[in-house]
Amino acid sequence: GAGVSQSPRYKVAKRGQDVALRCDPISGHVSLFWYQQALGQGPEFLTYFQNEAQLDKSGLPSDRFFAERPEGSVSTLKIQRTQQEDSAVYLCASSLPPPNTEAFFGQGTRLTVV
Amino acid sequence: GQNIDQPTEMTATEGAIVQINCTYQTSGFNGLFWYQQHAGEAPTFLSYNVLDGLEEKGRFSSFLSRSKGYSYLLLKELQMKDSASYLCAALTGANNLFFGTGTRLTVIP
Numbered sequence: 259g260a261g262v263s264q265s266p267r268y269k270v271a272k273r274g275q276d277v278a279l280r281c282d283p284i285s286g287h288v289s290l291f292w293y294q295q296a297l298g299q300g301p302e303f304l305t306y307f308q309n310e311a312q313l314d315k316s317g318l319p320s321d322r323f324f325a326e327r328p329e330g331s332v333s334t335l336k337i338q339r340t341q342q343e344d345s346a347v348y349l350c351a352s353s354l355p356p357p358n359t360e361a362f363f364g365q366g367t368r369l370t371v372v
Numbered sequence: 373g374q375n376i377d378q379p380t381e382m383t384a385t386e387g388a389i390v391q392i393n394c395t396y397q398t399s400g401f402n403g404l405f406w407y408q409q410h411a412g413e414a415p416t417f418l419s420y421n422v423l424d425g426l427e428e429k430g431r432f433s434s435f436l437s438r439s440k441g442y443s444y445l446l447l448k449e450l451q452m453k454d455s456a457s458y459l460c461a462a463l464t465g466a467n468n469l470f471f472g473t474g475t476r477l478t479v480i481p
Contacts, residue, residue: 359402
C-alpha cells in the first residue's frame, strides 16, 4: 500500500479483555517499530523488528504485551487482560534499511480501556 | 539505556524564529530525526542529520553536534500552522529509534 496502515483506528475494550492491534507496513520496509503514546507525551518505544526477527522488546511494559511479525511483513501487537493504564494511542512505524532510515508512521490505534 | 531530552513547551510569535533544543545519550548513534506531530495525527518526518552541521530545508533547519550529543531544530518565519509538537528521535547503533517526550510549540499572533 501507499502508507503504513493500522487497524482498528479506535478500540474500546473492557478491563480484562484481550485486544489485537494490526500494522501493515509499507511494502519492502524491513524495520518495524511499535510505540505507545499517552496524551501530551512523546511516543514511548515498545518493540522493534527487523524482518521477522524481534530485535528489541525492552519497551514492552509487562508480560501482558506481546508482538509478532511472523512473515516479516504484517505485525500484530497483542495486549492480554487489558488494564486502564493501557489506554493510549499505539503507533506503528516502518522504514527501509540504512541509510534510508526515515520512519513512516501509521495513523495509530486509539485504545480506550473502560 | 537511551536518554533524549527536550523542553516540554515553548511559545513564539508569528513571523519570528524559534530554536528547539535536544540532547541525547544512546547506545551507539546512527543519526538524529526531527518529526512534527499535530494533535490527533501521526508524526511526520521533518529532517535527518547524521553528520555534524546544519541542514537547511526551506523554513526549517536542523543542526547536529555528535561530540556534544546535541541537536536543534530552527523554525523561521513562524506561521500559525506551525503550532504542533516537535519530536526529537535518535537512531541507535542497532538502528532502533527512540523519541523524546516532544516539545509543544504554540505560535501566537
